[in-house]
Amino acid sequence: MTSFLQLPEVRVLQSLSPDGRLLFSTRIIRLFAYGLVSVILAFYLVTVGLTEQEIGLLLSLTLAGDAVISLWITTRADRLGRRRMLMLGGGLMILAGVVFAFSSSFILLILAAIIGTLSPSGNEVGPFLSIEQAGLSHVSPDQQRTRLFAWYNLAGSLSTACGALVGGFLAQFLQTVGATPSISYRIIMLIYAGLGLTLILLFRRVSEAIEIPQPDAPIAVGRLGLNRSRNIILRLSALFMLDAFGGGLIVQSLIAYWFYVRFGVDTGTLGAIFFGANIFAGLSALAAARIAARFGLINTMVFTHIPSNILLMLVPLMPTLPLAIIVLLIRFSISQMDVPTRQSYVMAVVTPDERSAAAGVTSIARSIGAMFSPLVTGALLNAALFNWPFFLAGSLKIVYDLALYRSFRALKPPEES
Secondary structure, eight states, X not given: OHHHHTSHHHHHHHTOOHHHHHHHHHHHHHHHHHHHHHHHHHHHHHHTTOOHHHHHHHHHHHHHHHHHHHHHHHTTHHHHOHHHHHHHHHHHHHHHHHHHHHOOOHHHHHHHHHHSOOOSSSSOOSSHHHHHHHHHHHSSOGGGHHHHHHHHHHHHHHHHHHHHHHHHHHHHHHHHTTOOHHHHHHHHHHHHHHHXXXXXXXXXXXXXXXXXXXXSSOOOOOGGGOSTTHHHHHHHHXXXXXXXXXXXXXXXXXXXXXXXXXXXXXXXHHHHXXXXXXXXXXXXXXXXXXXXXXXXXXXXXXXXXXXXXXXXXXXXGOSSHXXXXXXXXXXXXXXXXXXXXXHHHHHHSSOGGXXXXXXXXXXXXXXXXXXXXXXXXXXXXXXXXXXXXXXXHHHHHHHHHHHHHHHHTTOOOGGGO
């Protein structure tokens, strides 16, 4: 037991400051809320009378609005106050939850989706991720940053999974005891709004230690809230956009559909496959921190990502279902090693007063890159080229890996210098 407590991965949690523990708590609550809603959102929109075309439009505008609002908030957070911007994000969650709970007007739902904060997929949306990462980097030593982000990502993955399970079972339970489907979904949206209020209360307790001291005299602020690090972040953003475009070609729903078409897998089995896959992905983040400590952030990002993408391209070539599942699970066991290392690297190569903006800009770049992938995937599926998204995604992501290594292998974070 004593030796376990001495592991670096465990010690980094023990050394978390009170602010760090609060930011971990808000991450867990927020991702639980996103998972809660992601299961029932489409069903709810159907019950209030929206057509499939209207639902698709609403979800697309949700992502587009989130990108614009998040960019505005994150590029100003270091100057206007990180806690203040985080509380604003919590308020946008409340707005979305309340409007969706009480209104069936398509126009109001569209406005709430654009302005508010809502996650159709259960993944991180809004300004929170970028600002929390900047705050955690500010109150933690450079040597602990990557391990801290690994736990941060694992906590989020597990919270999303739990939220999805609770959301599905809660809706089913409420309907079993007499609630209509619409009422059960509205109750979940109100719970979502309540969790947004909980976030605001927790963000109020975060101390000023996560803030950037403001100079007595105002200083010139560059575009997107970036100054000295602007060129670095724009180059990274372009590469991250390519990676996200490749990843968007093979989102989880497409892989599930491919398993159904190729092997006739039922939804229950698919759920079990992806639950295990996401657990493996979350645990891989912890392994990434230890590898990065020895080999460096860029090396870990690139040389774990390339094998992962080769495995991705091998999945459709497997002749049997068990082999396809095994290759997919192996792929997921290393697929997320670049996530905490990427986040840590961005925080490391910019100045402290640009961290929120840098994380926000790179995050938005990834969102934009992934936004156009479904158009390509749709065209390939329409042409009955079901395996090609795997091949194209893997190839593009390997191109990203090689370009990243060539461009940034010489730019070391402080703890590696």
